[in-house]
Amino acid sequence: MSFALPLNTHLIDVGPLVYGCMALGGDWGGGPVTEADIAQAHAAVEAALAIGVRLFDHADIYRRGKAEAVFGELLRRDAGLRARVRLQSKCGIRFADDQHVGRYDLSAGHIEASVDAILQRLAIERLDILLLHRPDPLMEPAEVARAFGRLKAAGKVGHLGVSNMHAGQMRWLQTALAEPLVVNQLELSLAKLDALDAGTTFNDPQAASRPGAAAWAGTLEYAQRHGVQLQAWGALAQGRFNDPAASPAAQAVHEIAEAHRTTPNAVLLAWLLRHPAGIQPVIGSGNAERIRACADATRIQLSRDEWYRLYVTARGQALP
Ligand SMILES: NC(=O)c1ccc[n+]([C@@H]2O[C@H](COP(=O)([O-])OP(=O)(O)OC[C@H]3O[C@@H](n4cnc5c(N)ncnc54)[C@H](OP(=O)(O)O)[C@@H]3O)[C@@H](O)[C@H]2O)c1
Known part of the structure; x- marks a missing residue:
């Protein structure tokens, strides 16, 4: 059975298991990444690599950005790490704040701004896979396609996928995309x-x-x-x-x-x-x-x- 994803148009083996990074980065309260967070993340990532994991799954919201930030710190400290991992992250969930209710946002502006913030936190220039985190009732496939097209052309994202979408939603989104989910x-x-x-x-x-x-x-x-x-x-x-x-x-x-x-x-x-x-x-x-x-x-x-x-x-x- 193959677990190769069509990254960069040629198949790259990412193995049968993925590591989910939601448990990295300390508490959900925000604030700076600590040395204790870095030590815990380092131990978890090394354990995952040791069992053959190649694909690391993030989302912009995990620990309010700290899961990506701590992973970015690991990448800064170990120059060889980027070549050993494939990185996936998600956008589209927006937490409630003083002025807004919690909501989903797959508008082009939000997708593109989220990717810039993801790249900055992870300290990378290109995300291998971007997932749309949850279905947004206001999603317009053509708008998503335009945003992904610009991100791809700028070399910021390799491939697009989804999360928590059923067959009808995938089929509908795919109608506007030039590349497969x-x-x-x-x-x-x-x-x-x-x-x-x-x-x-x-x-x-x-x-x-x-x-x-x-x-x-x-x-x-x-x-x-x-x-x-x-x-x-x-x-x-x-x-x-x-x-x-x-x-x-x-x-x-x-x-x-x-x-x-x-x-x-x-x-x-x-x-x-x-x-x-x-x-x-x-x-x-x-x-x-x-x-x-x-x-x-x-x-x-x-x-x-x-x-x-x-x-x-x-x-x-x-x-x-
Ligand atoms: N796409 C989405 O909407 C979505 C939503 C949620 C999560 N995710 C992704 O999926 C990954 C996994 O999700 P998840 O954390 O919900 O699920 P999970 O992998 O099923 O559960 C992990 C949690 O269960 C605990 N746990 C596991 N085995 C245990 C055991 N034998 N005894 C006691 N506790 C145990 C872990 O504690 P310890 O840390 O102490 O081991 C950790 O808190 C996340 O990291 C994230 O990447 C995606």
């Missing part, structure tokens, strides 16, 4: 099954109890058909399967981990990797030891029975 990053894990359930609730009398799934109908299929790399955020289910007594699904995760002599986190990632779409799990732990343990996910192969046992137990409803 390369990524869609969705929340997908044993704790968040909507994108998968969208394909299994067909003709199911219990489908009404899964209204969240309907919006995602055809999303995984669209991505596979059009070569859009799927990435799963929340891949470790934010630690919710840590305690085997927490739920029947957590117990199943622990039993399967024991059978494969690995950790529950590795089973959560292996479950995603088993899907034929070639989904890249995004690892969000800020803990170097936990990151290193994720390497096992690429070593183990879940059987069809194990995959379905986890899926059915986690969804809490039998199939068919």
Whole structure:
């Protein structure tokens, strides 16, 4: 299975696992990056590189810019680091402040200003992949295309992708773009099954109890058909399967981990990797030891029975 993204028109292998940088940069209060933030980020990034991660996922809002700022500091201090990583970031979410409500903004002006700020914080001249963080009801595809065209022509961004968009939104945006969308990053894990359930609730009398799934109908299929790399955020289910007594699904995760002599986190990632779409799990732990343990996910192969046992137990409803 290939995990090469079409960066720079030739394929560059980025590996099966992505590192999510939301846990870097200290608290969410803003303020300057500290030496303690830099030490934690350094340990996490080195752990991710050691397990073969090449693609690092950011967003302009993570820790209110401090996740990118601390990564930029790592790049300044280690001249060889830029060549070892591919960098992805997102824009389009604007937090509430004294004068504004929290909102989404995929206007050309906001996209272009956000990229300039991302490049400055990361201390780089070119971002490999820009993702539109969430759908904006006021988005106009032609306007996004013009903004991306200018960013691309200026050498500031390599490729465009999306996050949290369903098939219809990707298809609509793509109509205005000269280049293919390369990524869609969705929340997908044993704790968040909507994108998968969208394909299994067909003709199911219990489908009404899964209204969240309907919006995602055809999303995984669209991505596979059009070569859009799927990435799963929340891949470790934010630690919710840590305690085997927490739920029947957590117990199943622990039993399967024991059978494969690995950790529950590795089973959560292996479950995603088993899907034929070639989904890249995004690892969000800020803990170097936990990151290193994720390497096992690429070593183990879940059987069809194990995959379905986890899926059915986690969804809490039998199939068919
Ligand atoms: N596109 C989007 O809209 C979107 C939204 C959210 C996140 N993301 C991206 O996806 C990445 C991951 O997202 P995420 O942080 O929500 O999900 P995650 O990777 O599922 O969860 C990471 C969190 O779970 C904790 N954790 C993991 N395993 C644990 C365990 N065994 N026991 C206890 N705690 C455990 C981690 O704590 P420790 O740090 O202590 O290990 C960390 O706080 C982010 O870094 C970001 O890059 C994207």
